[in-house]
Amino acid sequence: MTPRRLRELCLEQNAAVEDFPFGPDVSVFKVAGRMFALSDLAATPLTVSLKCDPDEAVRLRAEYPAVVPGYHLNKRHWNTVTVGQLPTRMVRELIEDSYDLVVAGLPKAQRLRLDRP
Template identity: 45%
Template structure:
């Protein structure tokens, strides 16, 4: 998957999630996707390469980095809790959508219950197959 397609797919997936907003707090070169004011995805080309940056559980992030050369530690983020997606052959539509949704669910789970737009324990679980 090329970089622009990767970014477009991630953005489309994020736009379909409940309670999300697209903001530009770091300038026009950073698309910042938030749920209830909390960041769950960043999209940028500031390095000269199209990137998608997502929150990930630490153990999951480590496993993903081992399995996919296109997944590296989070660019300008906590390297333990964030991952960066680069263009490449091992990233397909299903995996990108799953990673965006997982990032969203992790952030929603950290919100006070009254602010959660969905129940993160069950949201999108039916669509997810084991990796």
């Protein structure tokens, strides 16, 4: 997967935006001002940090060497994924799951604006 494709997958999420609060090298993808993905798109290997259900995070880390606790993030709720070592479909699903977890934590009024009650 290319950095361009990773960016596209993140921005395909409803109302997702790319921001650079940590400097020009780190893309932060947000919905309603809350982060759901974080990546240095120029890094090698290409990685992305994604929010994850804590039980699922542990399972993924045990099953896939490409999934490790979130780098500089709450390791209970975030994983860092080496993108090229997993199928594209799985990376897409992990991005969608991260986005859905963040949206689920939004106030009801914001979720309704996103068409996600």
